Amino acid sequence: MTGFEIGGASAADMELIRTWADEEGWNPGDSDRFAFAVADPAGFLVGRIDGEPVGCISAVRYGSGFGFIGFYIVRPEFRGQGYGIQLWHAGMKRLDGRLIGLDGVVDQQDNYRRSGFRSAWNNVRHEGRPRRDGAAGGTGGGGGGGAGAGVEVVDAATLPFGMLAAYDRRFFPEARDAFLSAWTALPGRTALAAVRDGRIEGLGVVRPSSGASRIGPLYAQSPQIAAALLHRLAEHTPDGVVAVDVPDTHTVATELLTGLGLVPTFEAARMYTGPAPQLELSGLYGVTSLELG
Numbered sequence: 183m184t185g186f187e188i189g190g191a192s193a194a195d196m197e198l199i200r201t202w203a204d205e206e207g208w209n210p211g212d213s214d215r216f217a218f219a220v221a222d223p224a225g226f227l228v229g230r231i232d233g234e235p236v237g238c239i240s241a242v243r244y245g246s247g248f249g250f251i252g253f254y255i256v257r258p259e260f261r262g263q264g265y266g267i268q269l270w271h272a273g274m275k276r277l278d279g280r281l282i283g284l285d286g287v288v289d290q291q292d293n294y295r296r297s298g299f300r301s302a303w304n305n306v307r308h309e310g311r312p313r314r315d316g317a318a319g320g321t322g323g324g325g326g327g328g329a330g331a332g333v334e335v336v337d338a339a340t341l342p343f344g345m346l347a348a349y350d351r352r353f354f355p356e357a358r359d360a361f362l363s364a365w366t367a368l369p370g371r372t373a374l375a376a377v378r379d380g381r382i383e384g385l386g387v388v389r390p391s392s393g394a395s396r397i398g399p400l401y402a403q404s405p406q407i408a409a410a411l412l413h414r415l416a417e418h419t420p421d422g423v424v425a426v427d428v429p430d431t432h433t434v435a436t437e438l439l440t441g442l443g444l445v446p447t448f449e450a451a452r453m454y455t456g457p458a459p460q461l462e463l464s465g466l467y468g469v470t471s472l473e474l475g
Contacts, residue, residue, distance in 0.1 A: 185231050185232040186229060186230070186231050186236075186265060186268065187229070187230050188227055188228070188229045188230075188268065188269060188272045189227070189228060189230070190224055190226065190227065190228070191226035191227065191228045191238065192228075193219075195226070195228045195235060195238070196215040196218070196219060196226065197215065198228075198235055198238075199215070199226065199228070199238045199240075199253055199255070200212075200214065200215050202238065202253075202255045202257070203253060203255065203473070204392050206255060207448075208448075208472065208473075209391050209392060209393040209394065209396065209425065210391065210396075210473065211389040211390065211391050211396050212370070212389070212390045212391060212392070213368045213369070213370060213371070213389065213390075214389070214471065214473070216364060216368055217361055217364035217365040217368060218240070218242075218361075218473070218474060220360045220361060220363075220364050221242050221244075221358060221360065221361035221474060222242040222243050222244075225240055225241050225242035225243060225276070226238065226239075226240045226242075226253070227239050227240070227241065227269060227272055227273060227276075229256075229265050229268065229269050231260070231265075236256065236257050236260040236265060237255060237256035237257060237260065237265050237266060237269050238253050238254075238255050238269065239251065239252075239253055239254045239255075239269045239270065239272065239273040240252040240253040240254075240273070240473060240474070241272075241273035241274070241276040241277050242474055243276070243277065243280070244354075244355065244356035244357075244358055244475075245355075245356030245357060246356075247280050247281060247355075247356065248280055248281050248282075248283070248355045248356045248459070249276075249277030249280040249281070249282045249283075250282065250283050250284060250474055250475040251273055251274070251277070251282060251283070251284040252284065252285070252471075252472070252473035252474055253473055254266070254269065254270065254273070254284075254290070256269070270297075274297070281355070281454060281455060281456050281457075281459065282299075282454065282455045283355075283452065283453065283454045283455075283459075283475055284299065284452075284453055285305055285450040285451065285452055285453075285469075285472040285473075285475075286299070286450055286451045286453050287450050288449065288450075288451075291451050291453070294451075294453055295453075297455075298455050299453035299454065299455055300453060300454060300455075301451045301452070301453050302451075302452045302453065302454055302458040303429045303430055303431040303451075303452050304429070304430045304449050304450065304451050304452070305427040305428065305429055305430070305449070305450050305451075305452055305469055305472060306427070306428055306429075306430050306436070306446050306448070306449050307425050307426070307427050307428075307446065307447050307448035307449070308425065308426050308428055308436075308439040308440070308444035308445060308446055308447070309394045309423065309424070309425040309426075309444055309445060309447045310394075310423065310424070310442075310443050310444035310445055311416065311421070311422045311423050311424075311443065312409075312412050312413055312416050312422075312424065312439075312442040312443060312444060313442055313443045314413065328406060328409065328410050328413075329376050329384070329404075329406055329407045329409075329410035329411075330378070330404060330406045330407060332378045332379065333376050333377070333378045333383060333384075333406075333407060333410070334376070334377050334378070335374050335375070335376050335377075335384075335410055335411065335414055336374065336375055336377055337373070337374065337375075338366055338373035338374055338375040338385060338387075339366070339367065339373065341375055341377070341382070343359075343363060345382055346362065346366065346375070346382070346385065347359050347362055349382045349385055349401065350362050350385070350399070350401075352401075352461070352462040352465070353399065353401055353461050353462055353465065353466050354461070354470075354475065355459035355461070361474070365387060365470070366387055368389070370389065370390050371387060371388065371389045371390075372387070372388050372415060372418040373385070373386070373387045374386050374387075374411055374414055374415060376402065376403075376407045376410065376411060383402070383403040383404075383407055384401055384402040384403060384407040384408065384410075384411050385399060385400075385401045385411075386399065386400045386401070386402075386411040386412065386414075386415050386468075387399060387415075387470075388415040388416070388418055388419060388424065390419075390420075391425075393425070394423045394424055394425040395416075395419040395420070395423065395424050395425070396424070396425050396426075397412065397415055397424050397425065397426045397468055398426065398427060398468050398469055398470045398471055399466075399468055399469060399470040400412065400426055400466075400467040400468030401465050401466060401467065402465055402467050403465055405434055405435075405438045408435065408438060408467040409438060409442065412424070412426070412439075412442065424444075425447070426439060426444070426467070426468040427448075427450075427468055427469045427472060428467065428468055428469075429452070429463060429466055429469065431463065432463060432464070432466060432467065434464075435466075435467040435468075438467070450472055452469075
């Protein structure tokens, strides 16, 4: 392993990492890297052999007690030579002393367990064009009318950011204001909120990707609100085809999406190094990102 070095990612590296993730079939958002960079600018590591990037990992710190591992990739031609484990140790060292989470692909989950991670649930990606008929159809009419009495679906940018951040905090272990601000406002994205009597009762963001447009997060206080947001967000995509990563423990969310005609296409285990954080899982209809939580 002569000449192998690990260092912080540059802006060019962030674009390369996104390309590698796409080649792995993960379908990252086209502009995710810009929000990732503000979440923790030093949290993205690249391994190089004589200056050539051959692998990467993200180890992003949130607040004082939480961290998230993602983008653990070694280029296929460099696998099995010990580079990956060095990247892994570098990422874990950066998050030492924190509760650490990750979304583990199937073929790596045993390795993560050997490093002390335990499964909390599986995030199952559902893809398709949400229909308006069937078991859940009609719940998400235009204008947010299908979201329930007194609920209005609005552009999230019209709400005080503090309201959005406080709502997000119900579904994530630490505050992540800088990330959330970028995530909801990057060009090409649509962020919608469901509001009733001045309170946020749902939030969804859709972003362009190389495959199906990705929706995440998708938070809602009822299936009707989730469906209304899903339909409205799908209207802001080129072809109406979307992908949502849904915790399999949330059976109501799974039934909603399958009832709307979306089908499972990908699965990753949400894993933690300690007890799973206390989140409002009943309102979590779609996680924000498999790379950063």
